[in-house]
């Protein structure tokens with residue numbers, strides 16, 4: 001059964017080394033897809049999924065490192081995607097410019113900026129490739145954009161155990177940049193100690209009070225939480241499939257981004273197609289069904305975000321799934337109780 005989303009992991013090169021990265025942060029050597037390979041991946045996906053496609057995403061690594069290929073790719077997606085489907089591009093902002101933003105907006109792309117907030121949190125989580133601060137360069141690029149362009153971009157901050165204490169300050173800082181919306185999510189593969197969970201409840205209550213008007217206006221989005229109420233059939237179609245820089249399709253963008261560092265055995269287990277042979281939708285269904293059964297057997301009822309990311313992260317890092325899901329469930333409940341979460345299948 002086809003999925004709703006395709007993620008093109010166009011390169012694993014990046015100019016940052018984020019602490020929670022599965023791609024460039026792991027120093028796996030630089031590889032990228034060619035323009036023809038990107039277009040072929042889109043066409044192969046749409047051949048099977050044009051009736052279910054909601055979205056095509058461009059990610060990496062840092063996709064703007066391949067800017068010379070982006071106008072062609074984004075134009076191709078715009079002409080090939082079915083009516084109603086969207087395109088989004090994730091960037092760390094270091095190479096942002098007015099011309100690039102205008103070009104992406106013209107191609108109907110939603111630009112998502114991976115910014116975590118103020119300098120302290122940003123630099124703790126998103127140092128440059130040389131290990132230095134990246135805050136000034138990134139924020140300088142964002143502020144150099146005319147306000148009317150900034151107002152069409154979103155920030156997608158990642159909250160972690162390292163940065164959650166400054167969550168209110170970080171969200172207010174991002175809102176003050178004049179962006180269209182701020183869409184926070186949590187790192188999905190951290191296990192939270194009890195004292196941090198208690199502190200998180202206090203932080204979330206303060207954020208709720210301080211940012212009430214931004215929540216009401218919709219500029220500060222609630223955290224997207226998950227449950228399994230859609231059942232196995234919905235889970236089969238959940239999330240994206242992704243192509244990695246090794247030219248194979250995988251059942252999750254986390255797997256595609258990690259692919260250069262994975263063992264041959266895992267790659268063979270998880271590959272669901274290639275640019276030469278197309279996409280094996282039956283194998284994808286079988287992998288989704290297995291993930292669903294294993295996730296369900298852990299007994300959590302609420303999840304902090306993408307279930308496939310948590311599932312494949314536990315397999316890749318060889319950490320047990322149940323404690324990861326149970327810890328995520330506690331964080332998700334704290335988010336929900338503070339009125340800052342929204343649950344969907």
Ligand code: SF4
Pocket residue numbers: 014015016017018020021022023024025060061062091092114126
């Ligand atoms: S910006 Fe993205 S790809 Fe680059 S290191 Fe950070 S998380 Fe990884």
